[in-house]
Amino acid sequence: MTGVPNLALTRILRELSWGPRDLARAVNSALGKPGHISPTAPFKWRDQGCVPGGVLPQVIATVLGAAAERDLTCRDLWPDRTWPQDRAVLSTDGLTGPWEPETTLEALSVVAHDVNRRSILAASGAVLLTPLQHWFFEPARAQAAIRGRRVDAALVDGIDQIIDTKRRLDDTLGGGMLYDSVRGELRLVLTLLKNSTYTEDIERRLYAAAAELARLGGWACVDAGHDGAAQRYFNAALRAAHQSGDRALGANILGFMGVQATRTGDPRDAVTLLTSAHAGAAGTLTPTVRAALLGRLARAHGRLGNTHAVQAAADDAFALLAKGRPEDDPPWIYWATTADLAGMVGEAYAYLGDTERAEENLRHAIETMDPQAHPRDRVLLLIRLAELHLTGDVDRACAIATEALTAAEGLDSERVITDLASFRTHLAPHRGSTAAADFDARSAPLFQTN
Incomplete structure (x- = not known):
């Protein structure tokens, strides 16, 4: 009840010799978002009985339980309330076993059947980077045959075609519309791996298909703003790529993990992920794949303020992309063009x-990117360009943001909504201008329904 001190929370903090600011730091660390929780917020939780919203109660229970070395639930901390779920889950939970065929299947099962993406916490630092040490080693091949239907090349060809279609659906519709169908296809491939018979070559291809489907599931979660669930998918995808023996495929998954870390996590993690992807798959990457990794690395260095590293990575990326030969590239790198690299x-x-x-x-990226094939990426870049103009030309900034708003119609992407909301917030000091007021009015319905 608001206004009444929370005695349960007070007791556990006293047991740990923690103050409210210690709790704020621990929660922010668990979320992988420094500054997300104000240092003063836990004072209200402890002294006034306030209950934080969203998934924070589950996060608090998980953080305090880990520190106290025992299970704590929301009910333990707020006994007078009813809780549908008592604790949060770290993105790596259930995915820490040995990197072998049996445990890889278990990891894929975990992400294919996860239900509540919002309750999964994103990891950072050492926890996030742990899969790297496994990915660098060669996988142990499963020798025993699995009973069931024999899978032939034609069936896997069909699965690969489905995956290729889903990649492009993600580009045009957004991850929100893709997520459920990707999970369905992942369950199909998982069933084939568990219950069918196949040659070693088909086995590798099935694991590669599972890896790409799990990667797509993770990217859909990123697009929906579910960072912990995304890391869970990426972790399982990396395992499956490892079993397939395709080093380049694993490097691509690490590349997407790097994108996520750059956008919503610690850019230092992103640099580690992206440089490890390049090093761990050395000799197997085409110039186009290397260029994409370097473009992402430049962006991560940008967040860290590393000017010289940005310039070096960008120069190398454009030089490599010019050497690329589409006929040599894997199908999953189809999107890497000069426009995409210029955007990064x-x-x-x-x-x-x-x-x-x-x-x-x-500007080069926006003008040369196909608006029909890559509407979401183009919208996100339009928002970036609009933000650049906010400090010097508000009218121009609002015109560009309005173009982004119009182009975003039909997309199911929380990233787009979040970035438009961020622009709208930064526009607040300029609401006196006609252009700002017009954009505010035009964009209002989007936020009333999200």
């Missing part, structure tokens, strides 16, 4: 505060 580099320079270079690259 433009974002890197935007992070650095280099407005001139950022605008040059972002």
